[in-house]
Amino acid sequence: MSKIAVTGDDAIAQAAKLVNPDVVAAYPITPQTIIVERFSDFVADGEVDTEFVCVESEHSAMSACIGASTAGGRVFTSSASAGLMLMYEILQIASSSRTPIVCAIANRAISGPINIHGEQTDQLLFRDSGWISQFAETNQEAYDQTIMAFKIGEHPEVLLPVAVGIDGFILSHAIEGVEPVTRELVSDFLGGERKSILRLDPDNPVSIGLLHLQDYYMEARAQVRDAQQRSKQIIIDTFKDWQKLTGREYNPIESYQMDDAEYAFVTMGSGAGNARTAIDELRANGEKVGLIKVRVYRPWFGNEFSTLTKNIKGIISVERAHSFGSPGGILGQDVKSTLFDSKQTPYMAEYCYGLGGRDCLVKEWTEIYNRSIQGFNEGENLPYFWWGVRE
Amino acid sequence: MPTLKEYAKEKVHFSGGHRLCAGCAAGSMARQVTMAFNKPTVVCNATGCLEVASTIYPFTAWEVPWLHVAFENTSAVASGVEAAYNAMRRKGMIKDEHIDIVAFGGDGGTFDIGLQSLSGALERGHDFLYICYDNGAYMNTGIQRSSGTPFAANTTTSPAGSVVPGKGQFKKPLVDIVVAHRIPFVATAVPAEPKDLIEKVRQGLDVEGPAFIHVDASCTRGQRFDPSLSIEITRLAVQTCIQPLYRVIDGEYTMDRPSLRIASDPSKKKPIDEYLRAQGRFRHLYKPEQRDDLITLFQEDIDKRWEEIKAKCGV
Numbered sequence: 001m002s003k004i005a006v007t008g009d010d011a012i013a014q015a016a017k018l019v020n021p022d023v024v025a026a027y028p029i030t031p032q033t034i035i036v037e038r039f040s041d042f043v044a045d046g047e048v049d050t051e052f053v054c055v056e057s058e059h060s061a062m063s064a065c066i067g068a069s070t071a072g073g074r075v076f077t078s079s080a081s082a083g084l085m086l087m088y089e090i091l092q093i094a095s096s097s098r099t100p101i102v103c104a105i106a107n108r109a110i111s112g113p114i115n116i117h118g119e120q121t122d123q124l125l126f127r128d129s130g131w132i133s134q135f136a137e138t139n140q141e142a143y144d145q146t147i148m149a150f151k152i153g154e155h156p157e158v159l160l161p162v163a164v165g166i167d168g169f170i171l172s173h174a175i176e177g178v179e180p181v182t183r184e185l186v187s188d189f190l191g192g193e194r195k196s197i198l199r200l201d202p203d204n205p206v207s208i209g210l211l212h213l214q215d216y217y218m219e220a221r222a223q224v225r226d227a228q229q230r231s232k233q234i235i236i237d238t239f240k241d242w243q244k245l246t247g248r249e250y251n252p253i254e255s256y257q258m259d260d261a262e263y264a265f266v267t268m269g270s271g272a273g274n275a276r277t278a279i280d281e282l283r284a285n286g287e288k289v290g291l292i293k294v295r296v297y298r299p300w301f302g303n304e305f306s307t308l309t310k311n312i313k314g315i316i317s318v319e320r321a322h323s324f325g326s327p328g329g330i331l332g333q334d335v336k337s338t339l340f341d342s343k344q345t346p347y348m349a350e351y352c353y354g355l356g357g358r359d360c361l362v363k364e365w366t367e368i369y370n371r372s373i374q375g376f377n378e379g380e381n382l383p384y385f386w387w388g389v390r391e
Numbered sequence: 392m393p394t395l396k397e398y399a400k401e402k403v404h405f406s407g408g409h410r411l412c413a414g415c416a417a418g419s420m421a422r423q424v425t426m427a428f429n430k431p432t433v434v435c436n437a438t439g440c441l442e443v444a445s446t447i448y449p450f451t452a453w454e455v456p457w458l459h460v461a462f463e464n465t466s467a468v469a470s471g472v473e474a475a476y477n478a479m480r481r482k483g484m485i486k487d488e489h490i491d492i493v494a495f496g497g498d499g500g501t502f503d504i505g506l507q508s509l510s511g512a513l514e515r516g517h518d519f520l521y522i523c524y525d526n527g528a529y530m531n532t533g534i535q536r537s538s539g540t541p542f543a544a545n546t547t548t549s550p551a552g553s554v555v556p557g558k559g560q561f562k563k564p565l566v567d568i569v570v571a572h573r574i575p576f577v578a579t580a581v582p583a584e585p586k587d588l589i590e591k592v593r594q595g596l597d598v599e600g601p602a603f604i605h606v607d608a609s610c611t612r613g614q615r616f617d618p619s620l621s622i623e624i625t626r627l628a629v630q631t632c633i634q635p636l637y638r639v640i641d642g643e644y645t646m647d648r649p650s651l652r653i654a655s656d657p658s659k660k661k662p663i664d665e666y667l668r669a670q671g672r673f674r675h676l677y678k679p680e681q682r683d684d685l686i687t688l689f690q691e692d693i694d695k696r697w698e699e700i701k702a703k704c705g706v
Binding site: 051059066198213 | 443448453459466468470473474476479484485508510512
């Protein structure tokens with residue numbers, strides 16, 4: 001099929017249309033609004049037979065999603081920033097209720113001060129909630145990962161909600177070419193005609209969401225822990241299945257120019273694009289630098305990550321997110337704890353960049369590289385640094 | 392309409408062995424409500440006494456499908472359940488039969504933290520019945536005042552002190568707020584009038600669209616009375632007109648018999664003094680000295696609302 005020119009939000013809406021969920025419960029928030037607007041169009045024009053529940057808040061959106069999923073429905077929603085924080089309580093219950101809700105996120109800075117532009121802190125804030133958490137770099141990835149999210153989450157070995165993040169405005173509102181797939185392909189990929197997996201079944205009454213006290217609470221939480229672990233193989237298998245159908249390769253941890261690399265950028269989301277261009281330029285000048293792009297953030301693919309960093313002298317972790325008062329970045333802490341187990345711990349430099357949608361140009365990625373290498377050559381790790389902030 | 396004797400033969404889907412307190416009127420209410428179930432039914436339950444005491448893992452008192460998600464969102468949860476059933480029925484994934492959906496919330500979960508979620512679901516017109524069992528405070532967390540707590544009541548966050556005599560505000564007019572949503576069915580009920588309550592539940596489930604019932608469900612621990620008196624306290628609530636019984640069908644108010652008897656013979660209307668004296672939460676209105684000023688204020692508010700409701704019901 002020939003490519004379509006769509007924004008990131010539109011790509012996600014188109015993907016959700018092909019999946020044809022039973023229920024979409026959502027509330028508008030910039031920069032996610034196009035997703036729910038486009039999906040509303042599909043409902044209004046009869047292109048899907050989804051029940052669109054236009055709720056009065058994000059808290060109710062996630063609550064309705066859990067109700068719908070528990071009743072046996074396939075469920076999709078979308079949010080960002082303050083919306084995710086309003087549903088924060090319910091996000092935890094979505095995973096513990098084992099409801100495979102798919103939530104597309106147009107990642108946005110969090111208040112205050114209020115800002116509507118791209119930043120991944122919103123999605124990282126619920127890293128500990130039991131959700132499978134992924135980031136996309138391009139609109140094509142957003143499209144593909146949205147479809148794959150349903151298969152991953154709904155797998156009987158997993159049954160966990162899945163978040164797919166795209167950088168607000170940078171992807172959500174930017175038009176790129178996306179190679180579409182057909183409804184038939186998606187239907188086959190997701191296992192053909194869906195049967196009801198009714199849990200709230202009047203013919204077979206069960207109680208869901210019971211009070212677990214000291215005697216059972218830890219076991220209930222451990223089930224979510226185990227499902228996260230099991231999801232790793234399902235994610236890898238699902239990515240492979242998608243590659244067979246579309247030719248597009250996906251890995252939980254992606255690499256670029258890592259074969260002979262001595263230094264590596266680590267990042268997530270759209271920033272990987274500029275990182276690649278900077279790497280091409282640096283390599284033209286003889287620098288042996290590569291890129292590790294974390295596509296799946298939770299569960300954390302530590303082994304896959306370590307395999308790539310075996311021979312690396314220095315890591316430059318660059319994230320569009322922040323954590324006040326912490327020893328480093330949010331992604332950075334995962335990277336550091338992974339490297340702690342390696343035989344030769346590489347040098348590490350950590351950067352926070354681009355908060356509130358601030359640009360980070362290719363030449364800045366080069367500057368970040370040069371600054372880091374200078375430190376590494378002096379035999380030091382670099383302290384956590386906010387790139388581009390006027391102090 | 393079936394008689395109470397006939398109702399007594401109906402299956403109760405809320406079994407014994409739950410951990411509600413002795414004399415808890417919410418338990419009596421739950422039993423009566425489930426006696427009205429005559430179709431496939433699912434229950435959504437807000438966090439609260441009824442939820443925690445009926446479903447301590449690995450036990451459940453519910454013999455129908457039951458779902459708890461959180462405190463403030465039961466109406467939204469029920470919205471999602473209804474939407475999923477509609478979609479799956481349309482796609483032929485489930486049996487083509489109607490499923491009744493009942494949502495329970497306490498006064499805290501309904502008057503306060505769940506009000507937005509309730510309002511949203513009512514406005515969207517989901518086909519479900521919301522039952523607010525109002526025991527007059529956050530009893531589950533230890534008797535903190537809610538906006539459903541009556542005037543002057545002593546609670547742990549509106550304590551009767553040497554200066555402040557309990558809660559300073561009157562009860563939020565929740566039923567009026569719900570009626571303002573122009574939903575097809577709204578009613579009030581008490582466990583002391585089981586036939587009336589069961590009929591209303593059935594009626595609320597049978598209408599198409601949202602229905603709401605406010606049940607005064609007394610709490611022996613928080614309202615402070617002997618556990619043997621819980622049903623009598625809710626009867627007294629009707630007799631003193633603090634909980635008039637009526638229903639509003641498509642905007643038309645009808646007064647129900649227990650209250651109608653009082654409307655047609657005002658000598659049957661008991662003073663609020665009887666209701667207040669019966670409960671420890673109002674003891675500070677009588678000891679160390681009788682606070683006639685506050686009791687009069689309370690009575691005036693009830694009289695005013697009683698006249699309003701009589702006028703609305705055309706009696």
